[in-house]
Amino acid sequence: QVQLVESGGGLVQPGGSLRLSCAASGNIFSVIAMGWYRQAPGKQRELVARITSGGTPQYTDSVKGRFTISRDNGNNTVHLQMNSLKPVDTAVYYCNLEIQGSGFPYWGQGTQVTVSS
Numbered sequence: 001q002v003q004l005v006e007s008g009g010g011l012v013q014p015g016g017s018l019r020l021s022c023a024a025s026g027n028i029f030s031v032i033a034m035g036w037y038r039q040a041p042g043k044q045r046e047l048v049a050r051i052t053s054g055g056t057p058q059y060t061d062s063v064k065g066r067f068t069i070s071r072d073n074g075n076n077t078v079h080l081q082m083n084s085l086k087p088v089d090t091a092v093y094y095c096n097l098e099i100q101g102s103g104f105p106y107w108g109q110g111t112q113v114t115v116s117s
Contacts, residue, residue, distance in 0.1 A: 002026035002106045004095045009111030016115070017083045022095030022108055024076040032098040034071055034078035038091035038113075045094065049080060062088070085115045 008020040020036065035050030035058075049069040050058045057069050068081045078095065095108035 002028060002097065002099070004097055004106055004108035006093070006095045006108040006111045009093060009113045011114045011116065012085055013117050014086060014115055016085050017081070018085065018113060020080040020082070020093055020095075020111060020113075022078050024078075024095075024097050024106070028076055028097075028099055030100040031073075031076060032100055034076075034098070035096045036069065036078070036080045036093055037096055038089075038093045039110075040088075040091040043091075048093065050096070051078065082113070085113075087115045089113060090115050 003025050004022055006020065006022045008018060010018060012018050031053050033050050033052045036048040037045050038048050039045040047060055048063055049067055051069045051071045059067060066084045071078045091113060092110040093113050094110045097106040
């Protein structure tokens with residue numbers, strides 16, 4: 001059983017910052033990558049940022065230079081520092097975990113991020 005617990009969402013004004021965190025627990029033997037996806041109303045879920053166990057980050061173009069993903073391997077925790085937030089960043093953000101030996105990724109319950117004045 002694998003669980004992902006997210007925290008850090010909320011309401012912020014344009015130009016502001018938020019930090020999302022996700023802690024994974026359970027039968028996790030070998031992590032391939034952890035990441036964040038988001039889904040805005042009426043849109044498909046999209047990758048925001050992903051970081052491999054080796055520390056290689058990947059970002060969607062729209063957040064490059066504004067968002068930073070980091071990971072604490074020892075605690076299976078991933079963070080997403082979001083700066084210079086824009087209204088288009090408004091969405092439910094989901095933590096994602098890829099582990100070896102599993103044919104599917106694991107998902108958190110989602111945390112709402114709203115950017116509005």
